[in-house]
Amino acid sequence: MTDGEEGRAPDEEEGADECGDGEHEQRTARPPQNPREYVASWSERDALDGSETRAWVLILRTRGCSWARCSMCGYHGEAAASSAEDLLHQFETAILRRRGERIAKVYTSGSFLDEREVPSGLRTRLLSELSRSFERVVVESRPEFVSEPAVREAVAACPGLEIAMGLESASPRVLSHSVRKGFLFSDFESRAATVRRQGGRVRAYLLLKPPFLNEMEALEDTVASAVRAAPLCDTISINPVNIQRGTIVEQLWRRMIYRPPWLWSAAESVLRAHKGVAGVTPRPRIVCAPTAAGRRRGAHNCGRCDETVVAGLESYSLTGSTEALERAFSPGCACIAEWRKALDVGAFPFITYDALIPR
């Protein structure tokens, strides 16, 4: 896994199985979270400067995202009122499990650079420590916290720091009406420039198939967004939407009008984005590691070919070689025909084709 969140894959659970009219969407309340426990930590395959290595991933439990309104994100359910001391405790417990990884990815369920989630003193301290023991450090933040002073301080503490932003899409309509991201491409653009000016690296997360877009629109939007963001990015991570608890996406899925993207779409978007960014210098690395791949709540195909496509995506993400993905397509599984139909019907956006095929 390169960028996927295997520690945070949504739990498998039957959706829309209520009897009767299906009007009752039951939510089970989650138990309160312990502020001294981190959300998750794991080790995953990754690549650094062209060679394969492993990355240590930590999700800190903070007070949560300042925005917390995105249609596909259920991470705000992980928040707790953690103090600076709690966060330090989380970090220190987690780091004990590090096993020689060269890359560190430290995320919160919101923005690492948000003062209210991670106080700046602690932030600098954590970054300095990470910088000492890892060759590459990645943190994530919404653009509004990627300010000149914050970036300057962060990069000073951790030279070569990679700051990831969830751009999701370059399209204003997708950002405001589908993702509800609360910012636009121009915000990302200026903050990415800030990061680069301060000597940091930029990573963009792009969504594949946010709500209300059909399979074809999703594919086209992701590819177009990757190409548009490429000149500003060092890494572009394509994230197929998975069904998280308490989200609009989950509501649609329960109503049987949303199917997570096909893995074929993920593969196709990677192949097309790969070609699309060919002329960009420096050429950004493209990665794609779908969360919950092959499962009901994650990107999936028919079940027979899922592993092959996931392996192709992983191989591409680690090596930059499209060979394994291209091989997956030819001759490919019988379900490719069904996926192509879904794309073709996508030219009629008023037809919710997802509602007519198995989810």
Add this chain to the structure above:
Amino acid sequence: MIEVLARDGLAREMKWTAGRISLPTPNILFLRSKGLPHFDRGEGFLSSDGAVEGKFTLFSGGSWFLERSNVASPSVAPSPLATPASAADPSSPVIPPFPNIPAGLEAGPGEAFAASLEGFRSSSGMVLPVTGVYPPDIHGTGAELFVFAGALENSFRPRRFAEELVRLKEAAGYSRLVYAPGLGEPSHLAFLAYCGIDLFDSAPLLAAAGQGHKLLPGWRASSAERGVCHCPACESGGDGPEAVYSHNCYTALSELRLVRSAIRGGRLRELVENRLSDAWLVAALRHLDSRHYEFCERFFPVARQATSGMRALGRASLTRPEIARFQKRVLERYRRPRSAPVLLLLPCSARKPYSSSLSHRTFRGWIDRSGNPGAVHEVVVTSPLGVVPMELESLYPAGSYDVPVSGDWDETEMRILRDQLGRFISAQRYQGVVCHLSGMDFLGEALPPTAFSTGGQRATARASVEEMARTLSELVRGLPKVNRRQANSERFSSLSRFQFGPGGEALAEGCELQRRSNDWRVTDGRRTQLALLQHERGLLSLTMDGARRLLGRTGYEVEIGDFKPSGTVFMPGVLKAGQDIRPGDEVLVTHAGELRGVGVAIMSSSEMECSRKGAAVRMRHHISSKEGGR
């Protein structure tokens, strides 16, 4: 341009003309796009890439989310799918790009959406979506078609489906076409047409084929199964997804023809009930019947050709709007003949009208022997109508319904009968009740404690009818003698009131009835004919003199412009229509409070309110040119 050819409830057969090509509806739009299999036998197409030569084509305006500015990038050419089709003919109908966001999930107000429609307002684009998200200003657009965007989603939630349908039909008005994207399985077509949805598409046929489902009306077979069908696709032996898709298309086309035929013949409800093979169809139909009766009922005719007699065969028939309306009017509008305070409850007969059956002729003979038959009010107790006063026996649906008779009653039927009878008896205040029924003991609690039961084991048995006559004669003994003329006149008054509401009684004052074979001629007691009651029609047909008696008293008046109507009154001529008018109703045609003629309504008042064209009233009589402005 839209032309209504036939109506049956909310359903209609229409002709949609755009440019030089017309499309009959209800119809399926077959998806036309480069990658998809093309079914060339279709009559109408939904295209994302160019017109289908010589066939009616509706275009997809493409994606609202994929803005050209974002998609167009020199290094990645957008796939052809992302580029909306450009209709060759600018008058071709296009579905504009709009965000397919379910109601309640929109982010903020819809200015962006409204702006996206601007182009379609000013151009000749004729199509407009209603998603439930953005109720746009539909009436200024000239849109001829509405997209019922939530139809497929709500088919999983039948109660919501019914609610959204009614909301949409109310917003769209009767005279716009409605398209339900993603729906169009053969088994669903009859019901969807019944809902007043006119257009469907082949996406469900395509999806089913991909999953190996061969669709048949009311049935799904596996594509692996041979020998289930005779369509050209199956005869040529294919079982791959393309052949199955082709089979599904053929099946849908045949079913569509059947649906149109059922609409023309006034038998769509029967077809719908025949096709109730999915749980959601059953549930949605129940919701329409029970929760949206007021909305639906307005469109159902009050008379039908006897040949299309109603078949009330199952649980779903019990709540059919025409039946519910009949029951409601019996309880709310009807008033019994004044001089007939003795109620005689009789069983129904297979033969209609009841009075022509052998059993009822027998009953009639024994009633006559009671000594004062005019004081006896005969009322038939029958499922699923409940109670039918004898003078209403020719009215639709009492005059022409067919029910399965097994001698066993189910709970719902029993409840309906008991309820209807109990309320009827308490509303009509009888002095005596004779229950000449057998095998219907469950009615017990609906009857007053003083009621006599004379039905015995078999209502037609000699002993039973003798007992009935004996009981009746005791009950009528002290009552004033009612002569035949008065009895007829009072029964006619009840019928007129039932047809026209309370004001209808004015028609019967001092009237006289003459029987001519199966028909009754109604005069004012002198020479002037007021109305004619034909068994075939079931309703009263008015003369000009009869209509004058009703002028200003009923909700059955159609106000027209200042002209002399003859032949047919067409829509632009109608200024106002009384709320009570249903297709088939006898109506007065007036101008400024003055009678201009009488005729039969072709449309319901709801349709007259929002239609700009079409025949509204077929005239029977009208003022002569000599009569002038009188």
